[in-house]
Amino acid sequence: MAILNRLMRGRAAASAAAAAAAARRFAAAASSEVGAAFAASVGREGETAERRTKRDPRSWNVQWVFLGCPGVGKGTYASRLSHLLGVPHIATGDLVREELASSGPLAKELAEIVNQGKLVSDEIIISLLSKRLEDGEAKGESGFILDGFPRTIRQAEILEGVTDIDLVINLKLREDVLLTKCLGRRICSQCGGNFNVASIDIKGENGTPGIYMAPLLPPPQCASKLITRSDDTEKVVKERLRVYHDLSEPVEEFYGRRGKLLEFELPGGIPESWPKLLQALNLEDPDDKQSAAA
Numbered sequence: 001m002a003i004l005n006r007l008m009r010g011r012a013a014a015s016a017a018a019a020a021a022a023a024r025r026f027a028a029a030a031s032s033e034v035g036a037a038f039a040a041s042v043g044r045e046g047e048t049a050e051r052r053t054k055r056d057p058r059s060w061n062v063q064w065v066f067l068g069c070p071g072v073g074k075g076t077y078a079s080r081l082s083h084l085l086g087v088p089h090i091a092t093g094d095l096v097r098e099e100l101a102s103s104g105p106l107a108k109e110l111a112e113i114v115n116q117g118k119l120v121s122d123e124i125i126i127s128l129l130s131k132r133l134e135d136g137e138a139k140g141e142s143g144f145i146l147d148g149f150p151r152t153i154r155q156a157e158i159l160e161g162v163t164d165i166d167l168v169i170n171l172k173l174r175e176d177v178l179l180t181k182c183l184g185r186r187i188c189s190q191c192g193g194n195f196n197v198a199s200i201d202i203k204g205e206n207g208t209p210g211i212y213m214a215p216l217l218p219p220p221q222c223a224s225k226l227i228t229r230s231d232d233t234e235k236v237v238k239e240r241l242r243v244y245h246d247l248s249e250p251v252e253e254f255y256g257r258r259g260k261l262l263e264f265e266l267p268g269g270i271p272e273s274w275p276k277l278l279q280a281l282n283l284e285d286p287d288d289k290q291s292a293a294a
């Protein structure tokens, strides 16, 4: 994170002006050579993917991005991979929600935008992300799995300018299931655990495969503490899906053109999709191996 954070140092309180200034510094990097310097500083440049796969995945320090529509499961799979690879899972939606909960100077403005299903400005998002990266660097973090960023072409260009993203995983799921999954999402207000009460069982017809996704129910201690995100209403989810198609789908093409995009169609729920995703990534989960051996 060193160079990115150096760019961001001096970031003042998250006022609109400070956020805009931080974004300008971030954007300035897009036209400089810091991307290359940054890649070299983390010792990743010049190593072939083949050589790297022979090392322990926890030493890869991956810089991966997750794309995909609301409700597709970016958070679930990004979080699992972050444990497996020993890199932080950074979800810009979580950063926005933390800012909202903090009642800081941006909270009111953010609440209005998020609850309408719109995107927060690039300036604000970049400011929140820079702060998160800076805090991570102070704790010795390296590598990352980004979830929910970049979501616009401008964000993608800025990111591409400051560092080298290794891989972009684009999760895909049929649209009718996305809406049901968003409406079924629940969060434990105490432990923050994510659950889903939706039970999806669509039979295949006319050559289209069916899809089965079991609900992800909370343990008894969380059951009475479940809350729903204020933006997970039918109207707002539909707007978020529209915004994704308009502003974020071009980001898929952006990475596709650069040969970084891995398209992954979810075949079902976690038990079915997780092993297939690992296979697509040429990874193994030691926990799965242990349970298979038991």
Ligand SMILES: Nc1ncnc2c1ncn2[C@@H]1O[C@H](COP(=O)(O)OP(=O)(O)O)[C@@H](O)[C@H]1O
Binding pocket: 069, 070, 071, 092, 093, 094, 096, 113, 114, 117, 118, 119, 120, 121, 122, 125, 147, 148, 149, 150, 151, 152, 155, 231, 240
């Ligand atoms: N990269 C981003 N750019 C702009 N707004 C963002 C970004 N990431 C998150 N947000 C804001 O936070 C909200 C919640 O984000 P997230 O939890 O990622 O939702 P989703 O389930 O739609 O993928 C978004 O609807 C948007 O308002």
